[in-house]
Structures are given as structure tokens and as C-alpha cells.
Amino acid sequence: MSETLKETVGEVCRSVEFDRSRMIDVVREVQKRYGNVSGEAMELIARELKTHRVEVESVVSFYAFLSEMRQGKVVIRLCNDVIDRMHGADRVLAAFEEELGIRVGETTPDGEITLTTTACIGMSDQAPAALINDVVVNHLSSDLAREIVWELKQHGNPALLVKNLGDGNNASELVSAMVKNNIRHRGAVILSRAATGQGLETALAMTPAEVIRNVKTARLRGRGGAGFPTGMKWEFTRAGSAAERVIVCNADEGEPGTFKDRVILTECPDLMFEGMTIGAYAIGASLGIVYLRAEYAYLKRFLESVLDRRRSEGVLGRGICGLEGFDFDIRIQMGAGAYICGEETALLSSCEGVRGDPKNRPPFPAQKGYLGLPTSVNNVETLCCVARIMEHGPGWFTALGSEQSAGTKLLSISGDCKRSGVYELPLGIPLRELLKLAGAEDAQAIQVGGPSGQMVGPDAFDRTICYDDLSTGGSIMVFGPKRKILEVVDAFLEFFVEESCGYCTPCRVGNVLLKKAVAKLISGKGSQKDLAYLQSLAETVKKTSRCGLGQTSPNPVLSTLENFRSVYEEVLVAGEAGLQHDFELSRAVSQAARIAGRTSAHLHP
């Protein structure tokens, strides 16, 4: 056993040329083969990669898809996102538990199957969904869960669970997934036509500075959430005299309720790679990395085949399109289950083979990014826009969208609506129009931009989706009239508690405290002063946190306190000022009473 482990680790480390920065690949592979990365494996990996055991442990214990404890040969990861729960994920979980005879977090006694839950897997439009190893199972019901367990007990092979293939490339041999695209509206920029390669050719006929100028003229802003002007980012990355630069495509898509990058990766990978190649030309990069979230592992083989084809077509590799000296290639870096790795500096940490902690800024990635090289991190959709801007010109792009926000945006709509799926629409579209398209006119609340965005009610439905009003990386969650707003807030806070990297105090501790405070209100024990407490705690976390996660995690609280004040007021207990309503005397003294061996007739009637 030990000998084979040693050989396996040796072989895996050799496959990455003993490069310490490829640690994530190594531990992922060991995890895959053994179901865990044991202490012994950590020692061996440390020796091979010339690092320390504790460094390996620190990586393994950070990512949700890695574990020191042995997991089953099959791991069921049921998505417990709020949308999935609205669609019955709790019942599905109960069915899995009952059928497997274990509780969530446990492994069957024969060591075959582990059951666990996970944050949004990017399938909110076909919820409830789960990952079974790399296989996506969607539209789950408790009956289906029982059937799945029964089948797995027969053959133990998740691939055999795939019955009805999805549409488009989901049905292709290399993907073979049940995932549905659910494309509801094809806009002019991305979804309406296949990639032509014309954008890259046009770009290569220009100087890099001209390409950047075109992207600037098109007023393209990042589609990943932060909305930073792409041309400016490229200019910063290009500045300075580095010999080597890097372009990274952010395909981590972890914001709950977002699944539009999934559709691009499935249907328009060429457009994305084309945009990335244009970006590489513009900033002077020879290395490209696509950071693909672990949940989308089912797309990896397909994406690799597209890269291979592009190499053979001469649009990737050495002397791209016959342009001597323009050498650029792309590798896919898999994630390992951490929402924070969508944050660009945490993403770079992960690519470097360490914990997915965000980095201190300055320096910014454009100055010192991946392995210290100037790096531009761009979202999947942003890169697709680049390819089209080069193909049709910046004027064509700015003519789409609104005055301030050019182009279209892919929106992922899910929740209480008739037609959940992906909509590519011009920026500036009123929320009301969007809800009409999706069949969600009776919505009570819309969460725009995922948990880190804001929750708005019907009085905001005439506001528009764009950078200057309701900004979103793509997530639009719809909550119908029957949903309990505070429970949604609670679920979002749970997500942030789970996903905080823990580096800085306010986010690591503050989110736990926020969740406790909301739970107290939900339990009907809160009073007016708890609202003031909640507000001030949320503001402290927002102002003092180190990165975008903690700076936005209080948003569900802050935006509902502002827009849905009444749902808080409804649960408050009226009472004398200064009274602590969650104080229960009998509970408070129970431990002391037990130690003293006495009970009070007054407290325990």
C-alpha cells in the first residue's frame, strides 16, 4: 500500500515536472485515485515537490473537493444553494440519506459512497442538481435520488447515470452530460452566431496598442462582476518592461445563481479562446491559463479538444496565424472547490499551488500577478466580447446597450420564474422587461448580482440592468410571493460563512456573527435594538474586510434592511427597552444546576 502510494505520488509529481506551483493538480490527482490525501501522501508530496508537509496540508484543508479523510469511491455532492432548496433539495437530501443509510457528511460503511452538500454548482436553472464525482445529475426529485442510489449500488459507475443527454454540445461525445443549455434569448454579441476567427485576424493586422485602443473605444467593461474597463486593465498589464506576461480567463463562475459562463464554455469556447488570444497579443503574453471551477470538470476534456484543434489550425501555439514571433498557448487549471478562487488574486494563489487566499494589493495583478509576472485576469464573457469587438468594430458594440454601458450581457435567471435560463440582452434593459421575458411578473423580490449583490422589490422593477444602476455579473434570482425573505438572507450568510477564506478578522468572524444575529431575529427573539446592532455589524464587516468577499457579504443584510424593512419589523418582539429576549433563565443555569446536582422547581416546572 505504502509502496504503491509512493510510486503513485512519484508518478503524479513527475507528470508536472516536480513543479511546486502545480500543487493543486497533484493533490487533485492523488485525491481522485485514493479518495483522500492522507498524512502519508502529504509527506510524500512535500518531499517530491521540495516543500513542507504543512504546506501540503494547508492546501488540502482549504479546498472543499480535497480531504485528508478517506471519501467513498463515489462522492455525491448535492447543491444546497437557496434556489435548489426552493426546488426541493432538502427532500432530495433526505431521500439520499435514507436510501444510503447515512447522514450528510458521512460515507457508507463499505467505503463506497460519500454524501455531502456543496455551494451552487452552476445549475440553478435545472435545480435541484448534484455532482456525482464529475457527473452532473439535474432536475432531482426524491424518487430520482432513490433510483440513483439503487443504480450506484449495482454498478458504482457515475457515468452510467447519464440517461438523456442535454442539448447542443452537452450531447457531444466529449461532454456527454445531461446538462441543458436553457438558452432563452440569443443576443447580437455572443450567442447568435458561431465564432468566425475574423476578430483575431483583424487584431493581428493592428499593433497591440491599436487593439487596446479599440477595446477602450468600445467601452468594454468586465463581465465578471466588478465592471473594470478591460482596455485600461490591458494597458496597465502591458506597461512596464516585463519579459513575460500572462492572461488568465476566469471560468470559476462561483457566484450563486450564475451559470452563463457554463453555457459559453459549452457552446462558444472558440469565441472565448479567440478573445483570449487577442488579449495575449494586446498585452504581450505567451502564457494563457483558463481557471476552470472543479464543478465544471465535466467540460475539461471537451475544452482540451478545442484547444488541440486550435493548435492544429494554427490559431494557437507558435507563430499564430503565420505571425512570426507571436507564440501563445493556453493551459487549463482546475479549481478544487472554493468560491473565493473566483476573486482574481485568490485565483492566482490557487494557480500558484497554494491556499486560495487573496493577495494584498498593491501590487495589483497587472503589476505582479501569476508567479510575479504582470497578469490580466478576464472573465469568460468579457473575452468573448473582445473577439466580437475586433470582428465588427467598437462602433457596432457601443451601438448595442445603453449610453453608459455598451454591449449585451448574459443573464442567468433562476428561481420562481416560468422560464429560467440564459438571456443575452442589451445592457440597460429594465428589470421589469426581463421579468416579463422570464415569466416572473409576480416576483416579490429579485436578488441582482448573486448573494453579494442586492435584493430589490417591485418598487425597483423600473430600474435597469447596467453598470450604473443594477450591476450584475449575471446572477438574477427570483423570489415569489410566498418566499420568506429572512430565510433567503440567512441562506446567503451561510454561504459566506462557508466560503470565507478566513484570512481577515471581519469576514472570518463577522459573517458568523451576522448569521447569528439574523437567526435570532428569525426565531422571533429580536427587538428593535437588534436591528441597529445588525446594521452596525454589517457596516463594520463591509468597511474593514480585506477583499471583495467580505466587502460584499453584508449586502444581503444591508439591502434587505433598506428595501424590505417590514420583514424585519414583523418579527420583532415589542417590549421594554433593555430586555434581552433571547435570554432563558432555565437554559442559562442548566449547566450549573447539573453540576450542583439540583434542580429548581421554579425553573423546571
Add this chain to the structure above:
Amino acid sequence: MNKTVIFLLDGEVIEGSPGKTILEAAEDAGKYIPRLCAYKGLAPHGSCRVCTVLVNGRPQASCIQPIADGIVVESESAEVRELRRGVIEMLFVEGNHFCMCCEKSGNCELQALAYRFGITAPRYPYLFPKREVDATHPYILLDRNRCIQCGRCVRASRDVDGKNVFQFGGRGAGKRIAVNAAGGLGKTDAAVIDQAIEVCPVGAILRKRVGFRVPVGKRKFDHQPIGSDIEGKAGPTAV
């Protein structure tokens, strides 16, 4: 390169040398900005957020933010003090701190900050986490109950001692200090004279059997608040 950087700190003009952080430049000018993860001689970490200031109105960690000409820094305003106070209180409720029976009491930077801020009881509920104590080393105790995740030991061990004894494990609220051996600290090459052992601001890493060599009453912060050395004056400062 002799040019100095000029900025405003709480309305006062400060001259700093280029490349310094706000925290360092303030310190050079005799102004104390509270800090926990920052430590002279170690790379800045930016994790505790106790050093938060407002730079042109935006919150920033002063230990990592470089000075720049013309910036307006707010450090001792009511708003900033309130933010820092919140962060310090979070550190208390996150761990298990019972100062009255802690060897570090009086020498502890977290406790001293609480005094400086006049914190008698945190406004947040205690979280009472379950944390492991590692007593495997003959001369060093690692009590995670009091760890504030400042990472000083990690940096000192790696960058000063050249040993990598410590590193963080886990994430979020489950983040904890891990050591470089399956069998605990006693199986690592940690030595009692290591800088990593010296730098812990709280009673999480302690040298065994010397806890009360300096009696209570004669300890570092028993007579003057933390930061007094920087402010160059003894006795309580106005809080």
C-alpha cells in the same frame, strides 16, 4: 531618491520616506496606529484589520498601504476608532480568552488593545469554539484557544528561522494554525529560541515553565498602554 512623501494624518502634515507604509510613516512621526498582525522585521500580512484607516475616505489597512503624496489619512476619528474596536471585539469572541488565568496577561497585545480602547465586555456574543491544544513539545505550548490567526509565527518561522514550522490550515471560521508534523509541535524542529515563538502577540504560543517569571504588575503593559513607546510618552493617553 531623497524626496519625501507628504501626506495628511488626522489633519497634521507628515513627511515620510518613499516606499513606507502608512503605518510605518505614522510611527516614524510618533503616531501610533494600533496593529496586531504587523511586526517589525516581518513581511506585512494585512489580516487583523486593526490598523484600518480611511485614505481619502476609503477604508484601507495602513500596514500594507504605501504612502503617497497628498493622501488624506484619518486614523483617530470616532468612526475609525469604532471600526477598530469592532474588529478587536471580534477577535475576543472568536477564541476562548480568559485573561485572569492566562500566562500572557499583562504582556498580551490583544488584551492591551482592549484596555487602550476601553473595552470591558464585547458587544458580540462569544462563539466558544472547540480548539486543540498542542502540548507535545517539551518547551513550547501551542494553545489554539487564544490564537488570533495573525500569522506572525508563520512568517517568522519561514522567513526568519528558515523552518516552516507553522502554516494555516482549514478556511473560514475553521481556520487554524497547523504544524509541520503529524505528531504535533513536538515532532517538528521548532526550538524554544526561534523567532516564531517570540513573536506571538497573545498567549497562543508560550514557553513552558517561565510563565510567571515576570510577576503580574511588572509586565509590559501593566503601567502604560500599548503604543506608548511609539507615542514617546508614558502614562495613559486620552481615549
